[in-house]
Amino acid sequence: xxxxxxxxxxxxxxxxxxxxxxxxxxxxxxxxxxxxxxxxxxxxxxxxxxxxxxxxxxxxxxxxxxxxxxxxxxxxxxxxxxxxxxxxxxxxxxxxxxxxxxxxxxxxxxxxxxxxxxxxxxxxxxxxxxxxxxxxxxxxxxxxxxxxxxxxxxxxxxxxxxxxxxxxxxxxxxxxxxxxxxxxxxxxxxxxxxxxxxxxxxxxxxxxxxxxxxxxxxxxxxxxxxxxxxxxxxxxxxxxxxxxxxxxxxxxxxxxxxxxxxxxxxxxxxxxxxxxxxxxxxxx
Numbered sequence: 001x002x003x004x005x006x007x008x009x010x011x012x013x014x015x016x017x018x019x020x021x022x023x024x025x026x027x028x029x030x031x032x033x034x035x036x037x038x039x040x041x042x043x044x045x046x047x048x049x050x051x052x053x054x055x056x057x058x059x060x061x062x063x064x065x066x067x068x069x070x071x072x073x074x075x076x077x078x079x080x081x082x083x084x085x086x087x088x089x090x091x092x093x094x095x096x097x098x099x100x101x102x103x104x105x106x107x108x109x110x111x112x113x114x115x116x117x118x119x120x121x122x123x124x125x126x127x128x129x130x131x132x133x134x135x136x137x138x139x140x141x142x143x144x145x146x147x148x149x150x151x152x153x154x155x156x157x158x159x160x161x162x163x164x165x166x167x168x169x170x171x172x173x174x175x176x177x178x179x180x181x182x183x184x185x186x187x188x189x190x191x192x193x194x195x196x197x198x199x200x201x202x203x204x205x206x207x208x209x210x211x212x213x214x215x216x217x218x219x220x221x222x223x224x225x226x227x228x229x230x231x232x233x234x235x236x237x238x239x240x241x242x243x244x245x246x247x248x249x250x251x252x253x254x255x256x257x258x259x260x261x262x263x264x265x266x267x268x269x270x271x272x273x274x275x276x277x278x279x280x281x282x283x284x
Contacts, residue, residue, distance in 0.1 A: 002071040004100040005079040006093060008086040008112025009042060012190035016113045022046050024110050029076035032067055034092050038083045038160035044250065055080065057283050064096040068103055079110075086114045090134040090160050103232065115188055116158045119219035122195050126225075130156030138168065143169075147176040149226045149263045159220040167207050167216045174200035179226040187216040240266060240274035 005024050010016040025031060025048045032055035033039035039052055055063045057123075071078055080087050080096050088091030097107055116132050131154045139142050150157050161169045166184070173180055182203045185195045192212075196203045207213045238246075240261060247257035253273055261271045 002075055002105050003077045004071070004097065004107045005077065005110050005201075006080050006087050006097060006107065007079045007110040008114065009039075009084060010186055011082050011113045011115050011118070011191075011241060012110040014042075014045060016110050016189060017042070017046065018110070021110050021112055022048065025050055025079055025081070027077065028079045030067070030070070030078045032063070032078060032080040032096060034082040034087075041080055042081075050079075055096060060092050060095040064099040067096060068099045068105065071100065071105055072103060083116055084113070084115075086112065089114065089116070089132075113189065114254060115160070115185075115217070115219045117223050118188045119183065119185040119195075120156075120186060122188075123155060123221040123223075124197065125181070125183065125221060125223045129138035130154065130221075131157060132158045135160050135253075137256075138165070139251070140172070143172050145260070146174045146256070147172060147237055149260055151224050151229050152176045153182075153263055155223075155225045157222045159222070161218045163214045163216055163218060166206060166213070166220070167282060169220060170200050170204045170207065173220075173222060174204065177222070177224060177227045177229075179222040179224075179228060181226070183221040183223075185219045185221070186213075188219065190216075192216075240277055242269055242280045244271075244274055248278070248282075 005028060006023055007021050009021065025043065028048050028050060031039065031043070031050050031052050033052050034056050036052040036054050044048065048185045053067070055067070067078055070076060082091040082093060085091065088097055101107055108231070120127070120130060133150065136159055137146055159169065170182065170184065173182065174227050180200055181195045181198070182200055183195060184203050196206045243261060244257050247260060248254065252260070258271050262268050
């Protein structure tokens, strides 16, 4: 019976590649990779000669169907990997996992390096719970509104950010979430791993003083327990459907729009029901 293995790969240090991950990649018939050029370097290093096929954000839906069809007709095992870390966490992989599961194919995780878990571990923040948000909206208004929503409902939050936008994110946290504390990690597990801790103001100053701050990927951990924001009230007296439409027209995803109305105090079931009506009307 075919199996799909979701395999974590190193986020920087090749020494973090587990023996089980190497064994799995050697044993499967095909590796679905985010970027075959990146994965080929990894497989060459570990003496893995399994064939590779690309499966990235631009082709994953169609490629997932192709791979699953082959798994069913050829009774073959497949592994899915990304350039670094665990697939399907702010990286491709979700479509392939879903397609395989829907066809009754067993999906197994080969655990390993994950950037957000490493960043939380070195942050020094003692959370009873935290929420992983991945990448946040890019627009200034959307980013500020999203951060304020997060500040109202999360005691801890974790974000991914590119090196070219990390300063803007830290500045936005400073402005939108007074009282927040940050731990900002870059190049986790690599030779020049760096973690900056402190207030948003202090972290931003350190980033601006570092001439190499625009290199490497960032993971931002925010302690929001000291943040106090006023409860947000709806700006207009409109139906939930109309308010969802308005947010969609502003560029929000349906998921984030639903979360926003829920954060404003609307009942979760009512917002969900309204979202179904909107989806049916606009065919999404």
